[in-house]
Amino acid sequence: MRAIIETLRNAWKIADLRKRILVTLFFLLLFRLGAAIPVPGLNPDILKELLGGASIFNFANIIGGGALARATIFALGITPYITASIIMNLLAVAIPKLEQLAKEGEEGRKIMAQYTRYGTVVLAFLQATGFYFGLRDAVMTRGWFSFVTITLTFTAGTAILMWLGEQITEHGIGNGISLIIFAGILSQGPAAYGALMAQKENIGTGIMLYVGIAAIVLVFLAVVTAVVWVQEAERRIPVQYAKRVVGRKMYGGQSTHIPIKVNMAGVIPIIFASSFIMLPPTIVGFFWANSTHPVAVFFRHFPEKPWVAALNGVLIMFFTFFYTFIQFNPVELANNLKKNGGFIPGIRPGKPTSDYIFKVVNRITWFSAVFIAAIQLFPSLLGTLTKLQGVWIAGSSIMIMVGVALETVKQIESQMIMRHYKGFLE
Incomplete structure (x- = not known):
């Protein structure tokens, strides 16, 4: 901070x-x-x-x-x-x-x-x-x-x-x-605080009220810290470039790495999964708002079912894999490395490289998918345990706010660095 x-x-x-x-x-x-x-x-x-x-x-x-x-x-x-x-x-x-x-x-x-x-x-x-x-x-x-x-x-x-x-x-x-x-x-934020104060009898009275509010703040800060850690985490794959002699000069030979973000999908899986879960009751509300048919009643109260939380978690994990591999192509990355004379130490260029990159991305995407599902479902679980409803900032909201704040600060820093070098050159 x-x-x-x-x-x-x-x-x-x-x-x-x-x-x-x-x-x-x-x-x-x-x-x-x-x-x-x-x-x-x-x-x-x-x-x-x-x-x-x-x-x-x-x-x-x-x-x-x-x-x-x-x-x-x-x-x-x-x-x-x-x-x-x-x-x-x-x-x-x-x-x-x-x-x-x-x-x-x-x-x-x-x-x-x-x-x-x-x-x-x-x-x-x-x-x-x-x-x-x-x-x-x-x-x-x-x-x-x-x-x-x-x-x-x-x-x-x-x-x-x-x-x-x-x-x-x-x-x-x-x-x-x-x-x-x-x-x-x-x-x-003010509305969430007002909703929390309206249910303060569920937290406790006297000194327990302040202890409960402090615990809520600490849990919120812990969740934000975890989100920041995952948002900034990356897996670095080492890359070595072969030496090339062009005329009298030698190019290449340097070592670098490919940074792969742990959470490449961001908040998109939560948006997809939430929309999928909320679609049935919304459609029923459009056309059969007052219907007493068992099917209409079932889908109208669909999000309230206890097993829907587990379904939401599975959908988040599915969409995490789906969106990650839609925007990240290991084969194309391996081909670009091969064209530029780069290779991963111990891995042959071409298909072995793409398979290795796919394996790495698949492994970190599993961690990302489980983390995103846990962050999304944690507020609901905590609300059920504490009997405080409708006051927790959803996991998607936390991820959006943290991601935007970090990205904005990075852009400000890059602008400052650019102007620093401009003044140096002048």
């Missing part, structure tokens, strides 16, 4: 970095102001009651900083953009044309970014339509006019958030989309 404060203090002394920090804070302020502007035609009181149960809307409400519960223009949050980005990454692996476009440098990335924007708007409209019908009891006056007004307002709000994120990325510090999610989750 002291290192982070020292980094921010040093960055504030540099005029350009100070300007970037102020720009970032300004756009984040606009985000929080927009999260308080209500959408016409929606009743926020009824909306809060509808969000009381387990559904996919609760996850969107957390990511959006409570904007959905307040029926504001940023109710959809930045989730459609995240979904569009994931879809584009998967399509880039499956479609050769998009894969070639992604490898064409800056121009290719600009075209991919434009496709992502189009996909965001389409997904935002589809999601807004689903929200309109899923939360139809909160619509004060039903009809085509209210449908167009509410869905287009939701879609425009997501487009504005996407623009704010891009402005932060270009003119501010850090990744704008990630910082918007970070600010939204952080804004839920």
